[in-house]
Amino acid sequence: MDTKVVKSIVLDKIRANPNKKAIDIADEIKSDYGLDVAYRTVWYGTELAKTALHGDEAESYAQLLWFSESVMKSNPDSRIAIEFHRETHRFQRMFVTYGAWMKGFQSCRPILFIDATFITNKYKGQIIAASAKDANQGLYPVAYAIVDSENESNWRFFLEVLAEEFAKHPMRRVTFISDRHVGLLSAFPRVFPNNPHGFCFRHLMANLSDKFPAGSYLKDRIPYLFMCCAYSRTPEMYQFNMEILRSEGGDIVAQFLEDLPKENWCMAYFNGERFGEMTNNLAESFNNWVLPLKSLPILDINDGIRVKSMASIAARKQDAQEWLSELCSAIEKKLKENLEVGRHWRVSRSDTYVYEVHCQKYNSVVNLETRFCSCGEWQLYSFPCSHALVVIQQHGSSPYLYVNELYKVEKYRETYSFPINPLPSISKPVHDFGRDAVSEPIPKIPPNFQDGPCGAHF
Numbered sequence: 001m002d003t004k005v006v007k008s009i010v011l012d013k014i015r016a017n018p019n020k021k022a023i024d025i026a027d028e029i030k031s032d033y034g035l036d037v038a039y040r041t042v043w044y045g046t047e048l049a050k051t052a053l054h055g056d057e058a059e060s061y062a063q064l065l066w067f068s069e070s071v072m073k074s075n076p077d078s079r080i081a082i083e084f085h086r087e088t089h090r091f092q093r094m095f096v097t098y099g100a101w102m103k104g105f106q107s108c109r110p111i112l113f114i115d116a117t118f119i120t121n122k123y124k125g126q127i128i129a130a131s132a133k134d135a136n137q138g139l140y141p142v143a144y145a146i147v148d149s150e151n152e153s154n155w156r157f158f159l160e161v162l163a164e165e166f167a168k169h170p171m172r173r174v175t176f177i178s179d180r181h182v183g184l185l186s187a188f189p190r191v192f193p194n195n196p197h198g199f200c201f202r203h204l205m206a207n208l209s210d211k212f213p214a215g216s217y218l219k220d221r222i223p224y225l226f227m228c229c230a231y232s233r234t235p236e237m238y239q240f241n242m243e244i245l246r247s248e249g250g251d252i253v254a255q256f257l258e259d260l261p262k263e264n265w266c267m268a269y270f271n272g273e274r275f276g277e278m279t280n281n282l283a284e285s286f287n288n289w290v291l292p293l294k295s296l297p298i299l300d301i302n303d304g305i306r307v308k309s310m311a312s313i314a315a316r317k318q319d320a321q322e323w324l325s326e327l328c329s330a331i332e333k334k335l336k337e338n339l340e341v342g343r344h345w346r347v348s349r350s351d352t353y354v355y356e357v358h359c360q361k362y363n364s365v366v367n368l369e370t371r372f373c374s375c376g377e378w379q380l381y382s383f384p385c386s387h388a389l390v391v392i393q394q395h396g397s398s399p400y401l402y403v404n405e406l407y408k409v410e411k412y413r414e415t416y417s418f419p420i421n422p423l424p425s426i427s428k429p430v431h432d433f434g435r436d437a438v439s440e441p442i443p444k445i446p447p448n449f450q451d452g453p454c455g456a457h458f
Contacts, residue, residue, distance in 0.1 A: 111276050
């Protein structure tokens, strides 16, 4: 079986799933036809099928400058920065943000979730992305870059161009949340020295768990105690929980915490607005959002992101026009849940706006004027906790008056009031940019690329 036959067999498979791997296709050929086909043959046949469906990947790089010019012409205030080698003109990296994204971000909470995900096409690479949450907790892209790897240089490139774009808008003090990649940790303080940087608690907990053997009692116990420390809402709670963690975790925990400032992962000490966001799960939502695009040529990746976002903005704008509530649906649900928790608690008044809430096991002090609760949740989440809500009801006020504006439908509508404009034609012939033309990088050979029947050791 030669590459052309493989191509004809896999065309429909690649059309249905552009991310399908050559090794999986080889297994299916073995299962369907009983044939052992060399991995090299399957890989080449798969590449031929991808080229037939999506065009030549090398030519895709040559169209990037046209794409950049077209986007910035049809979408003013957008920014596409492309860097390539001065002598060879081989592509190195690019940054993309749309004016609509930056303007819409002004009505989202000032938090960016940043991460990177792998590109699986012929030339590989990674997508570095910064995403926000809209007023209804939905994914909202803000910027991304396509780079060859997740290193300090590429992170710095991404953050520096992002900072330049922030300078063009009335930007608030933005909090960043990440998985604490080494390259990012080095680049971040150089570009955003005054911005809070929160570490994803879930990844930290997983890293701590890995330090204990499987089946060990401490493998689950220590991460749980670490979670108690991370979610401590007051310094007193943190100190209490930390003493237990250090006592039971011993030297392993002491070493783990040595280079881990509590200001980056503990609620009580975080120096910025985090709105209760303790994980980088939204970044993974972006990764899933672009998953169908990651094996496509670079031009199709970029245009796919543009089209997906353009359609999402239009759809959410249309949906929001029919909403009659003051709060977005996800936030309204959270408000009702918090109300239900405290409906049996007693409330005593101390002053005009100061109350004491008598719970089953403890009391909390609530000050409506300063939007304070001694449990710490109202301040940390910028959303009234159960103690605050039961006091608001007792006070005779509407809970909606005490919900942050960034959770309301009005802000959601503002976010999606900026459309991404369509491009005239993505199939426009390649421009002759002469000496400035961008060429493809050197492709990365897949690890299994060698002769021999599939199923053997590659």
